[in-house]
Amino acid sequence: MSTSSVHSTAVIMDGAVVHPTADIGPYAVIGPRVVVGPNVKVYAHGVIDGATSIGEGTVLHAHSVVGGPPQDLKYLGSDTRLRIGCRNMVREGVTINTGTEKGGGETVVGDDNIIMANAHIAHDCIVGNRCIIANNVMLAGHVVIQDGVNLAGGAGVHHFATVGSCAYVGGLSRIARDVPPYMIVEGHPSRVRGVNVIGLRRTGMTEETIAAVKAAYKLLFKSDEPQSDAIKRVQTDFAEVPAVLVLAEFLARSTNGRLGRQEEDADRDLSRGEGRGG
Numbered sequence: 001m002s003t004s005s006v007h008s009t010a011v012i013m014d015g016a017v018v019h020p021t022a023d024i025g026p027y028a029v030i031g032p033r034v035v036v037g038p039n040v041k042v043y044a045h046g047v048i049d050g051a052t053s054i055g056e057g058t059v060l061h062a063h064s065v066v067g068g069p070p071q072d073l074k075y076l077g078s079d080t081r082l083r084i085g086c087r088n089m090v091r092e093g094v095t096i097n098t099g100t101e102k103g104g105g106e107t108v109v110g111d112d113n114i115i116m117a118n119a120h121i122a123h124d125c126i127v128g129n130r131c132i133i134a135n136n137v138m139l140a141g142h143v144v145i146q147d148g149v150n151l152a153g154g155a156g157v158h159h160f161a162t163v164g165s166c167a168y169v170g171g172l173s174r175i176a177r178d179v180p181p182y183m184i185v186e187g188h189p190s191r192v193r194g195v196n197v198i199g200l201r202r203t204g205m206t207e208e209t210i211a212a213v214k215a216a217y218k219l220l221f222k223s224d225e226p227q228s229d230a231i232k233r234v235q236t237d238f239a240e241v242p243a244v245l246v247l248a249e250f251l252a253r254s255t256n257g258r259l260g261r262q263e264e265d266a267d268r269d270l271s272r273g274e275g276r277g278g
Contacts, residue, residue: 010042031067037086050098051079055086055111066096070123071278072141075100085111085129093118100124103142110147122278128165140278144263146181148203150196159278160264164250166203168196177260180220181247182213192221205243212241220251228255 006012006024015032018024023041030036031049040054043062048054052067060066067082069075080099083106090096094115099106103124109115110129119137121127127139128147135153139145144162151163152171163169163179170186170193179185182200184193195214205213216234223230231248238244250262258264 025062034067050082052082052084052098054084055088057087058084058090059088060090061092061094061117063092064090064094066090066094068095068097070097070100070141072100072123074102075123078105080123081106082109083107084109085113087112089114091115091117091119094120096121097123100141116153120278134171138278142263148199150199152186158261160261162250162254162261162263165246166196166199168199178250178254178257178262180254181250182243183217192217209241209243212238212244213247216244216247220247227251231255 005022007026009026010024010028012018012030013032016030016034018030018036019038021038022036024030025042025046026044028042028044028046033051034048035053037054037056039057041059043060045063046060047065048067050067066084078101080101082096082098088109096109097107100123107121107123107125109127112129113127113131115133116135118135119133121139122141124142125139127145130148131145132150134151137151138156140157140159142160143157146163146165148166149163150168152169154172155169155175157163157175161175161178164181166182167179168184169175169179173186173190174188175190180192182196184196185191186193195217197210200210216238219234220227220230231252234244234248253262254260
C-alpha cells in the first residue's frame with residue numbers, strides 16, 4: 001500500500017486491502033474486511049466497514065458510511081456482505097448496509113450510479129447500473145432497482161418493491177408497489193403518470209420503439225380493460241417489440257406477486273414484523 005495516498009490521520013485496520021492507487025482522506029476509517037479497488041477516493045471521515053468491496057473509480061464523499069450492519073432485528077452478526085461496483089459517486093452522509101442471512105447475505109450496488117446526499121440503501125437491496133438516487137431517498141430492505149432508474153429527492157421505497165428499468169419516480173413519492181419499467185410514477189400514494197420519454201431517449205431507444213411503449217401505456221393504464229386482459233392484448237399486438245414485452249412481463253409478475261410486489265415472499269409473516277428492517 002502506498003502511504004502517499006493515505007492521509008496520516010486515516011485508520012486502515014489490519015486485514016484491509018487497499019489498492020496503491022486509492023486515495024484515503026483525513027480521518028477516514030477502513031475496516032479489517034474491506035477491499036478497496038483501484039482509483040477509489042474516500043473523502044474526510046468516510047467509513048467503510050464490514051465485508052465490503054469497492055470497485056474501481058468509485059468516490060465516497062465525507063461522512064458516508066457503507067458496509068455497516070443491517071438495521072434488522074433478526075440480524076445476529078452473521079458474515080454478510082456489501083458489494084459496490086465501479087465508478088459510483090456516493091455523496092455526503094449516504095448509508096449503505098450489508099445484507100442479512102434470510103435476504104441472500106449481500107447488498108449489491110452496480111456501476112456508474114450517482115447516490116446523492118443522505119440517501120439510505122438498506123440490507124439486501126440490489127441496485128443496477130446508471131441509476132440516479134437523489135437526496136434523502138430511502139430504500140427499505142430487499143428493494144430491487146433496475147438499470148437506468150431515476151429516484152427523485154425524498155422518495156421512499158417499500159420492502160421487496162421493484163423499480164423497473166428506466167423508470168422515473170417523483171420526489172417525496174411513497175412507493176408501496178412495483179414501479180413498471182419506462183414509466184413516470186409519483187404521488188402519495190403513487191401512481192403511473194406517463195411514459196419517461198426523456199429517460200428512454202437518453203438510453204438510445206428509437207422513436208419507433210418509444211411510440212410503441214406509449215401506445216402500450218394507453219392500453220395498460222388508460223383503458224377500461226382489466227389489466228390482466230390488457231397485458232395479454234399488449235403481448236399479442238406488440239409481439240415484435242421487445243421493450244413492450246419487457247413491460248408486459250414485468251406487470252404480469254407484479255400482478256401475481258403479493259401486494260403488487262413481485263419480490264414479496266408470500267410465506268413471509270409480515271404481521272410478526274419479519275423482513276421489516278430498514
